[in-house]
Amino acid sequence: MTELLEIKGQQLLLAFKVGARDVIKKTEKLNAINVFPVADGDTGSNLASLMREVLAVQASESETVSVICNRIGEAALIGSRGNSGIIFAQYLNGFAQHMPEKLAITIDDFIKGAHGAVESAYQSINNPTEGTMLSVMRDFANAIVMSKKTQSSLSNIITQSIAAAEVSVNNTPNQLKLLKLNAVVDSGALGFYTFIEGMSNALTNPDMMSEENLTVEPQLRLQEVETHRFAEAPTYRYCSEALLSNVNLSATEVKAAISDLGDSLVVATSQNSARIHIHTNTPERFFHQIATFGTVVDQKVDDMLLQYQVKQERKHRIALVTDSIADLPAEFILEQQIQVLPMNLLIDETSHLDKLTITSDYFYQRDLTARVSSSQPSLRLIENRFAYLKSYYEEVIVVTVAEKLSGTFSVIKKVAEEMSTPTFKIVMIDSKQNAVGQGLVVLQIADWIAAGKTLSEIEKLAEPLVANTEIFVSVDTVDGMIQSGRLPGRLGPLAKRLNLKPMIGLKADGGGTIKGIALSTKGSEKQLLKKIARLHRKQPITRYAIVHGNDAVRAQRMAALAEQQLGFKPAFIEEISTVVAMSAGEGAVAIGTTQGEKEEGNN
Structure with a gap:
């Protein structure tokens, strides 16, 4: 073990990257043991999304630890997904806020950073729960202080503190009954421990401090799908997340303003950005409210109730997909488990997801001088939706708005051609309609699917349906x-x-x-x-x-x-x-x- 009295900025970045790599490698295990706060099986995937952004951070020897850590924090915020990811991002940003403008840090600097990180992580969530990654973060920070009393080397202090963090992880089932009932440790806690263990190994083993050792397997399509696999129907239907820039509010102020809109609220902030996660029944109200905090630069809404129903009782052998231009009753869409790809609506510089983050009520209340335009669903969204469907279906029918009116048909067709296989068939149908006309085409095809018609039968019937x-x-x-x-x-x-x-x-x-x-x-x-x-x-x-x-x-x-x-x-x-x-x-x-x-x- 190498004696370490201080840590340079680039050393710390590489150590963080080793920890990030180790978390990514443990994605599937973390997903498998994820039971709290809900058994949605995505903690590993959410943390992996954050860690991949950390792996992409670059720095030079002339940059201070503060500059480098703030860059890591910004990257973590961009990559953060779900409760665990956003709490972890806030931890890294809290650490960055306490780093000095120096080229290297001492153990005292590291202690300030660790305790500041814990405080920020606890503040990011409305109702902090012990027996989660929060507990391990706190126990790790406290262990560093205790180890300093008997050790002088930074490497020895961190190694001893890692051992205390492991004990803390193994104690999580004693703090949360749900973990003990399922005979697992907390998934987020294990993810945090994996990160700091990798960081410790890198700091104490110079041979590991190389970018060449940081390669990970390319992310699989199915891991990109943010799927919620609940054991019971969710209380709130939509998992909503947003990344904001130009934010001048604290995490506490943001939480106070939107806490009445749902549960599972987590807020992480950096120097001028914020990542917000909430489960809500009114995503349009949520996004309308947070747009007053800053500029929404990224957004995501998952229909957790639809995901739950497909998993528990898939109604039909064929999946039906359309875009949000198709007008249909919301209850029919849910009842028939129709997958809707939201169009993007741009009002001035703010992007919205049609029928999800903006509804007609809000649209008509807009500033009439604002520039308004629309675009097809994003390529990433389409790829993720098909990858998700591949887990439950072997055949998919996609009904789009008229190709003459939008590029939606073309972009979905391109993805469909790339992802179709002999065991996963995707059929494209140009409705040659929009709005209610497109909705009627989808309605009739849904009837045919429910009646048990085959993919080829529906494909043949669709042509006269569209014409009529x-x-x-x-x-x-x-x-x-x-x-x-x-x-x-x-x-x-x-x-x-x-x-x-x-x-x-x-x-x-x-x-x-x-x-x-x-x-x-x-x-x-x-x-x-x-x-x-x-x-x-x-x-x-x-x-x-x-x-x-x-x-x-x-x-x-x-x-x-x-x-x-x-x-x-x-x-x-x-x-x-x-x-x-x-x-x-x-x-x-x-x-x-x-x-x-x-x-x-x-x-």
């Missing part, structure tokens, strides 16, 4: 249509000046087109209903649905009139997708129709 589905949108204001380019050339300004009310539809290939123009809202509604009546006479409409842009009264009126003409009620009446509302505007009402022979189970 239409959408008509009665627009109350053309401002959104002009901004989004849906009204080409001079038509938009002319329609605005004359207060015209266009009726928008889609061509057979999914491209947008104007189906009619009226002088008033009621005139537009009459045109729409006449279109429906003509369609029904030509070929019976077997199913229809209505969506609206913050005008439920108008939607209900249109539903009553349509029912008089068709003789049956709409399949559903829903709020329109936020992304579609961006162009259709507030007050818009759309009717989607499907023609053809009536399928069993149709409304």
Whole structure:
């Protein structure tokens, strides 16, 4: 063992990297013993995400320990996921806050850092629980102080303290009944111990202090999937996380402002960033609130209830995936276990996840001068969702918004081609629709899946289904249509000046087109209903649905009139997708129709 009286900044970074590497290697074991606070089996994966960011940190010999540790803290914050990851990130940031502007630190500096780290870690969580990584962090810091009384070498002091930390890990079942019941130690506690043990080994063995020894196996796709595997239904439905920059609030202030929105609240902060984790039933309220704290630069929302239901009782052999532009009742989506990929909505510099971190209510309250745009689901999100589905299904059908309207079809198709195998088949269907029209296509395919039709049968049936589905949108204001380019050339300004009310539809290939123009809202509604009546006479409409842009009264009126003409009620009446509302505007009402022979189970 090498005698060590001080630690240089680069030495400390390399020691941290050795600890990070060791945690990554133990990912599966940490996942397997994860039972607290919930048995969701992801502590190892969450810590591995953080540790991979730590491995990527670089530093020079001329940089101080403070600079290097703050860089580590920022990296940890970016990579942190879940309770364990965010608590660990706060520990590293707390350590960094107590590091001096020196090229090397002494044992006294390390003690200040360790105790500051513990204090920060405890402050990151609303209700600190003993028998977790928090206990081991505290016992490790206290052991360093005790060891200093009998040892002078930093390496000897840390080695003795590691032994005390091991005792602390093994004691966690005595502190938490759930751990004793499952005959395991706390997963996060073992993860922390693994990290400091690796750090200690590196500091006392110079041969380990090399970047060449830090290689780890490439991360598998399935490990990237942040899956919650609960033993019982979660109290709150959505696991929500955000990374913020330009944050001037403390972790305590952030927690106080949002603690009423759910549970499992953890907040980690660095010099000007924050990572926040919460389980909530209202992710849109959570993200609306935290947007006042700083700039949201990264966000994630997992539907834990859907994950729980798929694991406990997968309803169908084929998985059905769509994007958030498809308008469908939320209860139907959950009941049929449909996977929805959220579109991205950018308002000025802030990104939102359609129907998750922003809803129509918040969208209509926005600053009307703000720049608004949308984009397809992220590549990482699509890859992760397919990797998750691969754990439970062998066949997947994806129904997207019209390829002519969005790049969503193309980007999902590219991922599908890369991830499809003989034992994991992914079929792509371009709905050539959006909003309620796309929702009707998904609804019918869900019926076919529930009826037990095969993948090839559904693929064949989908083509005439798409051809026989239409959408008509009665627009109350053309401002959104002009901004989004849906009204080409001079038509938009002319329609605005004359207060015209266009009726928008889609061509057979999914491209947008104007189906009619009226002088008033009621005139537009009459045109729409006449279109429906003509369609029904030509070929019976077997199913229809209505969506609206913050005008439920108008939607209900249109539903009553349509029912008089068709003789049956709409399949559903829903709020329109936020992304579609961006162009259709507030007050818009759309009717989607499907023609053809009536399928069993149709409304």
